[in-house]
Amino acid sequence: MTPAARVGAAIGVLDAWLSGVPAEQALTNWGRGARYAGSKDRAAVRDHVYDVLRAKGSCAVLGGGGTGRALMLGLVRLQGADPAAVFTGEGHAPAPLTAGEAQAEGPAPDPRLDVPGWTLPMLEARVGDGLPALLEGFRHRAPLFLRVNRRRATVAQAAARLAEDGVEAVPDPRAATALEVTSGARRVKAAAAFADGWVEPQDLSVQRAVAAVDWPAGRILDYCAGGGGKALALADLTEARVFAHDAEPRRMADLAPRAARAGVTVTDLPGAGLAGAAPFDAVLCDVPCSGSGTWRRDPEAKWRLMPERLSALQETQAAILRKAARLVAPGGRLVYMTCSLFRPENEDQVARFLAAHPGWTPEGQGAETPLTASDGFFHAVLRAP
Numbered sequence: 504m505t506p507a508a509r510v511g512a513a514i515g516v517l518d519a520w521l522s523g524v525p526a527e528q529a530l531t532n533w534g535r536g537a538r539y540a541g542s543k544d545r546a547a548v549r550d551h552v553y554d555v556l557r558a559k560g561s562c563a564v565l566g567g568g569g570t571g572r573a574l575m576l577g578l579v580r581l582q583g584a585d586p587a588a589v590f591t592g593e594g595h596a597p598a599p600l601t602a603g604e605a606q607a608e609g610p611a612p613d614p615r616l617d618v619p620g621w622t623l624p625m626l627e628a629r630v631g632d633g634l635p636a637l638l639e640g641f642r643h644r645a646p647l648f649l650r651v652n653r654r655r656a657t658v659a660q661a662a663a664r665l666a667e668d669g670v671e672a673v674p675d676p677r678a679a680t681a682l683e684v685t686s687g688a689r690r691v692k693a694a695a696a697f698a699d700g701w702v703e704p705q706d707l708s709v710q711r712a713v714a715a716v717d718w719p720a721g722r723i724l725d726y727c728a729g730g731g732g733k734a735l736a737l738a739d740l741t742e743a744r745v746f747a748h749d750a751e752p753r754r755m756a757d758l759a760p761r762a763a764r765a766g767v768t769v770t771d772l773p774g775a776g777l778a779g780a781a782p783f784d785a786v787l788c789d790v791p792c793s794g795s796g797t798w799r800r801d802p803e804a805k806w807r808l809m810p811e812r813l814s815a816l817q818e819t820q821a822a823i824l825r826k827a828a829r830l831v832a833p834g835g836r837l838v839y840m841t842c843s844l845f846r847p848e849n850e851d852q853v854a855r856f857l858a859a860h861p862g863w864t865p866e867g868q869g870a871e872t873p874l875t876a877s878d879g880f881f882h883a884v885l886r887a888p
């Protein structure tokens with residue numbers, strides 16, 4: 504495919520997204536009908552779509568509208584390319600610009616347009632004067648970080664082995680287990696270091712939060728284990744026996760093979776087994792949240808989020824904390840985590856729990872933002888009476 508044909512394909516995918524099809528589904532649907540597209544074409548189309556979703560408000564201003572075509576035109580302008588060289592109408596390229604489209608270019612748009620307006624006060628409350636830098640960052644792709652499984656390799660050994668497979672990665676002094684991938688990110692999952700469990704993708708902010716907690720020896724329950732990212736990190740980092748639970752057990756399907764790769768043991772605990780297995784010395788609640796800390800990675804999420812959804816998430820978070828607290832041993836720890844930047848999901852949620860649970864004490868908390876680590880991430884440690 505020519506570069507212009509890739510833009511044409513991205514326009515179709517964006518139109519499908521605008522009609523309500525999730526981005527991944529829209530990309531899959533396009534891919535099924537595009538047998539001629541090679542892996543580089545597919546990657547380029549995906550990148551166009553996600554670049555638009557990261558900067559949708561700016562693209563709409565620069566492209567003069569909200570259709571897939573206008574958004575892609577805006578992206579071409581935002582990236583400093585010449586639209587006339589892309590919108591040629593030749594082959595599978597999009598049709599030439601109309602006079603109106605050619606004139607639509609205006610001043611550089613405000614990055615505030617690239618997040619839902621009602622979230623701006625919450626973002627500002629988190630980063631203060633850093634808001635312009637945060638919003639500018641949201642327009643760009645997030646870096647990829649790996650966590651080195653220290654039971655398998657040192658950080659230096661993992662970096663050297665990744666390099667053999669064309670993945671360049673450098674240690675990050677902000678976390679002892681972190682490698683930042685500086686080139687070859689798409690090759691990580693095919694690399695021997697990944698297949699042999701030396702590395703797992705995990706954001707820097709998560710690695711910092713996990714390392715900041717004083718985890719007890721004994722028994723730790725990951726109550727919202729999902730794919731198991733935190734449970735695996737805990738099994739590698741601590742000497743504790745790690746258990747994993749999730750309200751939707753199918754989400755934990757990858758946990759066993761990932762644990763086997765990493766050479767660690769994580770024990771599944773279905774709902775029926777929870778009460779009998781309690782109490783635990785620590786219970787981690789990595790709760791469902793807005794994901795506002797990961798909007799660079801999942802920009803579609805910011806356009807899906809509505810105030811009602813945020814309120815519902817807060818109720819879910821409070822309910823999970825209430826239930827999980829009952830599983831903590833006397834004097835044990837409840838560790839609350841979100842990948843949200845919003846206080847209502849973080850500090851306010853902790854305050855609400857403490858107000859309703861006399862005797863529990865806060866033992867420290869931390870909030871990362873894309874300005875301090877990579878993703879936004881929050882953690883708080885609460886001590887049981």
Ligand SMILES: C[S@@+](CC[C@H](N)C(=O)[O-])C[C@H]1O[C@@H](n2cnc3c(N)ncnc32)[C@H](O)[C@@H]1O
Pocket residue numbers: 726727728729730731732733734748749750751754789790791792819823
């Ligand atoms: C943020 S994700 C967890 C990500 C995971 N810890 C990781 O590191 O990959 C939140 C998880 O909470 C689960 N969940 C939602 N409601 C729950 C509940 N009431 N009890 C337990 N888990 C719940 C979801 O199924 C989802 O897998």
